[in-house]
Amino acid sequence: MIRNFGNKLGLAWWAKIETENPNTTYWYGPFLTKKSLKDNMSSFMKDLTDEGSTEIKHSLVRCKKDEPLTF
Template sequence: MIRNFGNKLGLAWWAKIETQQPNTIYWYGPFITKRSLKESITHFLKDLSDEGSVNIKYTLIRCKKEEPLTV
């Protein structure tokens, strides 16, 4: 609930993750703190790698994000 409120205010932390094969952009979040995002993202990146994604790059962004979360 607090994360959603922070997101509506544009204060939440998100990771924009870009992959090739598939050529996809994932938005991972929202998180209240940058630290909590950094601690959590490694599991998500491992899952993407295990599923066969390659050239995984990400950027941590503080913003307001809505659907779609996968492009």
């Protein structure tokens, strides 16, 4: 898949999302463009909120990311 190829090259866009409760870091991606990542963020953020996560912070990062995607 082209997204996976872009990720292997370090060209994919990821969201790094950190929550306080639970104290967790999530990686959401990969996406080919920053716009497509932004367009899909709201549903992921809503899922975290619906699950009871609080103090949610995020940053958009262009990088190569491997497993694990949750810490």
